Amino acid sequence: MKQIYAFETIEEITSFKEITDELYSKLESYKKLLEAEYALTEEPKGIFWTSEELATSVFSDIPIPAFTNKDLIYMSPDINKWRRLFISQLEGVSVPEIRKFYESYSSNQLLVILAHELTHHSDLFLDDFGDERTDSIWFEEGMCFYLPRKILLSNVEFTEITAVESELVKIFEDKYGNHSLDDFGGSSYKGTLTSIMYDYWRSYLAVKELVEDKAAGDIKVVFEKYHQWHKQGRTLPLTQFFHAEFM
Known part of the structure; x- marks a missing residue:
């Protein structure tokens, strides 16, 4: 899979390069397990890293900045935007412990979202x-x-x-x-x-x-x-x- 970057500024690409490389590297072992155990026979051509705004208003109209199609996985690597998104889904309900969980949403949980999109490609x-x-x-x-x-x-x-x-x-x-x-x-x-x-x-x-x-x-x-x-x-x-x- 290739890594493809679609941001509006060079600064955004630079600021997210570390996290995208980390997620991409960690996904590799999961991909091998899918290939060995869960019928991943054809991986997508690439991961299309982009901003939350572009993912949800240009490349899709779904309000979740991660999705996949036959050829590409689209995903925002901006963990702060993901944290705000998950807090907004609480619709103002007072649940302090859940809010605290989303405020500290980890890169490992973000990896799961990326792996979720790859799992869709399993032939099972x-x-x-x-x-x-x-x-x-x-x-x-x-x-x-x-x-x-x-x-x-x-x-x-x-x-x-x-x-x-x-x-x-x-x-x-x-x-x-x-x-x-x-x-x-x-x-x-x-x-x-x-x-x-x-x-x-x-x-x-x-x-x-x-x-x-x-x-x-x-x-x-x-x-x-x-x-x-x-x-x-x-x-x-x-x-x-x-x-x-x-x-």
Whole structure:
């Protein structure tokens, strides 16, 4: 993968060079593990480093400055902007411990976001980038967070981010939780930042439960069930299929 820089000033490129090189270097070992264990057969052509503003207003209209397509991963390396973004998703709710967590959001957590985008390129996911991806996007998005968090974070970091997102799901359930996980799709990205992130939080938590509680920690068993659902014609919503399979 090549590193490509798209900023409005030379000074921005220079100021982010250290963190982009660090993230790129750390991603390499994770990429090798995906290749060996999780069917990453064709990596994207490059990482397109850019600013939060350009990522969300020029290259995309999604309010999250990290996304991927068939050829490129787009991502802002500005950790301070990520911290402010995550604090804004709290919508002014007073949760001092969660706010403190996001105020000190680490480069290791930022690496997980980058690794999340790379994980989308695994051939274990059944829908192509051009597909509508409306009936199982929660599984792919949740797994794309679960895998890098489980692999790249320490046990303390993993427990901490899981606790934060579990609490956020509880806080915003009445406001944003009135639809099935199976409805997570293209229309989800037309909501507010928090409504979008709500579906990411609970997708991650749903996959974590599948792997750790239902499949005794065996990620590959969960993928096998997912492929079975596809081969049988997707006759049930994926949430119902998994429930039936793991009863």
